[in-house]
Amino acid sequence: MVRASGPAHQRLEGPVRTVALVGGLVAILGTVLGAVVAWPDDWWPRHLPEPKIYMKDVEYGSSFGVPVAADALNHPPPDVRFACADRTSAWLRSVGGVPYWVSVEFVLTTERPESVVVLGLTPHVRRITSPPLRTDVQGCGVPTALIQERSAEFVVDSQPPKLEMTDERGRSVDRMGLNLGKGEAADFKLEAYAEQTGGVYEWTVDLDLLVGGEPKSLTLSDRGKPFRIAGALPDSAPSVNLPARLQDGFTHCREHPQDPSC
Template identity: 30%
Template sequence: MLQSISKGWWFVVGGTVLAVIGAAAGIYVPKALDPQDERPIAINLVSNPATVPTWGNDVFSFVMPTTARPATSPPLDCPSIVDWAHRNGGVDQEATRVRLVAQGLSDKGVLIQGMRAHIIRRSERPDPGGTSLTCGGGQGTVTPRQIAMNLDEAVPSAEYATKVDGRLPLFGFTLDRGETEVFELTATTMGTVEWAIDLDLVVGGESQKVQVTNHGQPFRTTGFVSPHGYRVMAGTDHWVECAGTPPTCGSTAVSPAEFRYS
């Protein structure tokens, strides 16, 4: 059961992490970056990908545990559905997308020389769960500059996904005090994984590591494909029922009061 994702410790990851660096100009950067402490950089995490323009046309799916008994009905707009699913135990299906906004705090400057996935728990098979909830999708795509990390390697590390002058540039970004860099990261898996993000830094010639979690909790991703689920199709204002793998969705509106999670 998917309950094992939150209470058990059986995780595996297979796939690729894609990160995108966006220029600070024209991208919303929160005024207050957290935490403001003695670390050489401040990090702000945006864990709701439906609020990030880069993924505005993507489809977002979540596997709900079979034990789910939500106190409220799922909403209809995709950003609210993402938050609702996470609050009620939903696990990102196939991909977890997060935006990291990093700001330099050190007068010595900060070199971000690496980004790695810190795998906490893993399983070689995607843990079975219950119903899936899906939203998003639309017309048009955004093609930003990408950085890739293959988590199947012994030491997964980020590198550019696109060659420059016939070769892949080395991963590395320097932040002066007050300077901001935006990372847009997508982690995918064919199994089930609980993980965090490690940033490898160099400050004043000394190596440091900063770990980024999902607001104090691990990120959770599963490759489990539910044979049953519900979806709000792009441009509509109601849920429909879906079945099969790949899923086929009906056209008749379904009330959230009728949802089955097991």
């Protein structure tokens, strides 16, 4: 058999070469797209990270309103030994108790290339009817300390809810006006309480931001749920004085913070 040659054979080379070239380009493009899809976010972020709130500490105070009779608190669990300790606070919350004071410390961080401006805080409050609180549990009072962070004092039952902010120097401010760049962080502290007796409230606070000139907000909450706070019960309510029943524990817990009773 004689193989075809000449002009006819040469005419076939052009289309074949074109198809091969297009196939090669498609293969290269597929490889590049696959690499982009699989590229780790920390090498080349496909989506810019949003600013984040990290909770440092939440304190619930040691004075509570609880929905049980005073007699129900006569026999605390064996590990509830100290009047003013986190374990005791957790026990009171487990029986439905609502604190009279809450302190939240948190950090705002950003990895955005553009600036993040902290404008201020917007509170959201809802009064709730349950649980009906029956007994006043007296603790050790509200701890006092020198506040070095940017802070806010939040009165949940004022109309409208009152939120007074101070900067890191302790000066009263209407707006935070704090500007964060990539990799920077800012500490905040918020203390909340109710001034009137008897009410129970759910609350969250929005941290108002400008991210690259666009308004955004981050919500400060109790692990995705609203915080709860109560106004102190009236003097006529049954009362339990925990410091008179339990050990003080202040020195012990300071020296032994890993003790489960602290």
